[in-house]
Amino acid sequence: MRVAYILTSLGVGGAERQVLWLASRMARAGHAVRLVILLPRGAEDLLSESASETDSPSLDVVYLGIQKNPWSALRGLARGASVIRQFGPNLIHAHNFHGNLVGRLLGRLCGGVPVISTIHNVYEGGRLRMLAYRISDPLSRQTIAVSEAACERYTRLRAIAVNKSGVVANGIETDNFHPSLNQRNAMRATMGVTGKYFVWIAVGRLAPAKDYPNLLRAFAALQLGQPAARLWIVGAGEHSCTNELQSLARNLGIEDKIRWLGSRHDVATLLDAADAFVLASAWEGMPLALGEAMAMGKPVVATDVGGVREMTAESNWLVRAGNSNALAEAMARIMALSDTERLRIGEAARARILQRFSMEAKTREWEEIYRSVLR
Template sequence: MRVLLVITGLGVGGAERQVCDLADGLNSLGHEVRLLYLTGTAVVWPASSEVAVEGLGMGKNPLSFWGAIRAFKRHIESFRPDVVHSHMYHANILVRLARLTCSMPRLISTAHNTSEGGRLRSFLYRVTDSLADLSTNVSDEAVEAFVENGAVPKGRMIVVYNGIDLSRFHCVAPERQVPAGDEFVLLAVGRLHPQKDYPNLLRAFSMLPRTYEGRGLRLDIVGEGAERNRLEALARELGIESRVHFLGVRSDVPDLLNQADLFVLSSAWEGFGLVVAEAMACERRVVATDCGGVSEVLGGNGVLVPPSDHKALADGILKALAMPPDETVRMGCAARAHIESTFSLDVILSRWTEIYSSGAN
C-alpha cells in the first residue's frame, strides 16, 4: 500500500513526532510511505531512510498556499497513493481543497488537539468536512470538543489514539522508581507555549519546600519556544531560578524520564498528552492537569489536578512524592501495562492499517 502522509510542519512537538513514528511503523510493515510537510524547517524526521520526506515551501503569503497545493498535486500524480492521511489544521484544509481538483482514493484528516484555532478555523473545518472520507482525533475529549465547537458534525469524527514506541520508552532502571541521590528530580517536557501553562508549574514549584525528606527538589524543563525569556524572568521573580533548569530541545527524553522521580504536566489544554504516555511507559509517577484526553491516557495511574490552579498542582506533587515505595512501584507497573495494552505503537498501527485498507470507521 502506498501512503502519503501530510503534516503542517516538522518542528518539535508531539504531533510531529507521532507522524514520524507512524511513517516508520508503516514502512516497517512493508508499506511505501512518503511524508510531506507544508512549512518551516524539518527538525524531527522518520528514522528510516526509506521514507521520502519533502517540504512544500508554504509561507505566510496567501499565494504560497496555492503554490503548495500545486506542489502537493505533483506528488499525487507521481506517487499515486492509495491513502492520503493529513495531520493538523493547515495540512487538513489544504489537502481537502486539493481534492476538488485531483483524485485521491481515500482521504483521512487527523486533528491532534481539543482545538486547532478559533471560530474561523472551526468554520473551515466544517465546510470542508465532506471532502474527507474520515476525520479522526486523538481522544474522546478532543472529538467532543470539535463537535461542540461546530468544527465537525456529530458522528463524522472518530478516536484513534496516539501510539507510543515502547522500544524507546521503557524503564531501564527500575530502582529509580524509588527516589535516590541528593535530589528529587521533577521533569516537564513540552514546547514553551501558553498551551503548556508553565507559569502554573513555576508557581506550583515555588510553593513546595526547598527540601523534602532531606533531599532537595529540582525542576527540569525540556523544550524551547517564544515563552522562554518570560518564564526565566518569572522563575527569578519567584526566587526559584537556582532550582529550575531550562534544558532546551533534547534528543534524550527517554533517558531524562528514567532519571526523573516525577513527571509533571501543567497544560491548560491538550488533545492527548503524548508525553504523559511516554512517562507512563517509563514507569514514572505522573502528576497532570485534567485537560483534554489526559485522564484517558492516565487511566487512573497517576495524580490528576484541575488546570490553571497552581495550589492544586503543588498539592498533587506533594501527594505523589509522599507515595510509599511499594505504591510507587505498583503504580509504575500498572501505568506501563495500561500503555502496552491501549497505546502501544503496534496497537495503533494495527488500527490505522485497518482503517486504510478496509475503510473501517
C-alpha cells in the first residue's frame, strides 16, 4: 500500500506526533509512506525526535514551504500535486483543517486519488471553516474524528456527512511511555525536587485551547491549602502569550512555585518524575498528553472536554471547563490520597491505555479503514 500523509506542519503537537507514529508503523509494516508538509520546516520540528523514538526506516518527508500569501499557496499547491503524482499513492490521508482542504484538492488534481480526512479537535474554527468543510466534503471518501464528541459536533454542524463519518481515537506509543523508578529519581534530582513537594505537570502548547489561565488560578487556589505543591508546565507558545501567563502567575503570587519548561523532547521522563498530571483545557479532540500521562501511570485531573471522558472512562477527577475552583478541589483530593491509592489509580490508568489505546491497535484500525476505502 502507498499512503501520502498531509498535514500543516511537524511542530510540537498531538496531531503531529500521532501522524509520525502512524507513518512510522506503516513504514515498518512494509508500506510505502510519504509525508507532505504544507509549511516550511520549523525550529521545533518533531522529525528528529521521532527518529530517536521509533525504530523505523527514515521517513520520506517533503516540505512544500507555503507562506501566508495567495501566490505562495498556489505555488505550494502546484508543487504538492507534482509530489503526489511522482509518489503515486493508493490514497491520501490528510489531517487538521488546512491539511484536510489541501489533501482533498490534491486528490482531485491528481486523478481522483481517494482521500481520508482526519479531524483532531472539537473546535477547528468558526462558520467559514465549517462551510469550507461542507463544500469540500464530496472530495473526501471518509472523514474520521479522534473522539465521539468531535464526530458528533461536526456532523451536527453538517461540516461532514454522517454516512462518511467515523471515529478512531488517538493511540499512544506505549513502548516510549513506561514508568521507571530509576528514571524518575534521576529526573527529580536533575529538576532539584527536594523534601515533600508534590509535583503537578501540565503538557501542551501555550495556546487558548489549553486555557492555562484556568490552570494558574486553580493552582493559586490550591496553594491556600497545599503550599507544598509545585507545577511544571511543558510547552511553548507565542512570546506574547508566554509573557501574559507569566505575568498572571506573578499577580497570583505563585511565580516561585512554577517551572516553565518550554518545548521538551524528554516529556516521558518529566511525566515519570511528576506525581500527577493536570489538564485545564477549554476544548480538546482526544488529548495525546493525557494518554501519555496515563501510560506513565499518573493520576490525572482534567476538564471534561472533547474526548477526555472517552479516554479516561473516569468521572471522579473530571471537572467543568473554566471552573478553577472545581479544578483546584479535584487536585487537592488527589494530593490527599495515600501513595498506595495514587499508585492504584495510576496502574489502572496505564492498564486502560495498554488495552484500548495502544498505537499498535490504532494502526490496525487505520489499515482496515484504508483497505475498506480501496475496496
